Amino acid sequence: MPESVASFVLAIHGGAGVIERDQLSAEDAAAIHADLQAALDAGGKVLANGGSALDAVQTAVVALEESPRFNAGKGAVYTADGAHELDASVMEGHTRRAGAVAGARTVRNPVVLARAVMEHSSHVLLMGEGAERFADTREDIERVDNDWFDTETRHAQLRQEQLREREQAASLKGAYFGTVGAVALDLHGHLAAATSTGGMTNKRFGRVGDSPLIGAGNWADERVAVSGTGWGEFFIRCAVAHDIAARMAYGSATLEAAADAVVMQAVPALGGDGGAIAVDAQGNIALPFNTSGMYRGWIARDGSRGTAIFRD
Numbered sequence: 001m002p003e004s005v006a007s008f009v010l011a012i013h014g015g016a017g018v019i020e021r022d023q024l025s026a027e028d029a030a031a032i033h034a035d036l037q038a039a040l041d042a043g044g045k046v047l048a049n050g051g052s053a054l055d056a057v058q059t060a061v062v063a064l065e066e067s068p069r070f071n072a073g074k075g076a077v078y079t080a081d082g083a084h085e086l087d088a089s090v091m092e093g094h095t096r097r098a099g100a101v102a103g104a105r106t107v108r109n110p111v112v113l114a115r116a117v118m119e120h121s122s123h124v125l126l127m128g129e130g131a132e133r134f135a136d137t138r139e140d141i142e143r144v145d146n147d148w149f150d151t152e153t154r155h156a157q158l159r160q161e162q163l164r165e166r167e168q169a170a171s172l173k174g175a176y177f178g179t180v181g182a183v184a185l186d187l188h189g190h191l192a193a194a195t196s197t198g199g200m201t202n203k204r205f206g207r208v209g210d211s212p213l214i215g216a217g218n219w220a221d222e223r224v225a226v227s228g229t230g231w232g233e234f235f236i237r238c239a240v241a242h243d244i245a246a247r248m249a250y251g252s253a254t255l256e257a258a259a260d261a262v263v264m265q266a267v268p269a270l271g272g273d274g275g276a277i278a279v280d281a282q283g284n285i286a287l288p289f290n291t292s293g294m295y296r297g298w299i300a301r302d303g304s305r306g307t308a309i310f311r312d
């Protein structure tokens, strides 16, 4: 691991899924690009000032949680009971420290609580009532009523999903997702990943997806940092984030080959879909997705940056 690297790298996502070009208005697309740019600006500033990858991914994810356009924090999807239950995680590569929360209901920025679990508890993952009680002990965790997360768009998605379910339409495959995440390489050569989500529309019975599960929807070690988005059950069964890291560690795969093998082959082979963002210790970025679109943005090691929705 180098003592320092010449430049920093940041990649973010705002979820993968079926995003149809003709159903996304130019206005909405512009607003999404602007929110992705704002998250890149926020995280990029931390890195440019010599801050840690961990601080940068948290900062970028908080910016995305605050946007109602993504399925995390404000704008999170609804459970079958018409409420919001939020999952988030963070992991720091060189220390392998990790923190996560599942089923949080009153925490405005779940990624901040995940970080607090990592730094101020002896545990990795706190769920539901326990996560709320832990949040009660922390003055730095902002609380809101559960309906603060409401948006009309997500409520319409719940109604549509419940209708689909009543009509027993075939599958959730390709349903619109919208989880957020960030991965970063800082000027000290350290990696970190963060992921935050409302989960999947109409989820029930304490369902927990891949996003707060270390190794499934989020991972960072000394080689690579990964954040996933997609149909969480398949991401758990494929241990997506850790599988990408393992292919690099044990099979000497390049970042691109490892990320492609998992996202483009292993997940769809089981019947799942989604995407991932990843950055390695050399500053390479991979942003594969097997859906029609993935909201994403990046600042590359040469300083170039961009945001994108579709494949082109």
Ligand code: ASP
Residues within 6 Å of the ligand: 015, 016, 071, 176, 177, 178, 179, 197, 198, 199, 200, 208, 209, 210, 211, 217, 228, 229, 230, 231, 232, 233, 235
């Ligand atoms: N992976 C998330 C989950 O299953 C959903 C998403 O990525 O939008 O909870």
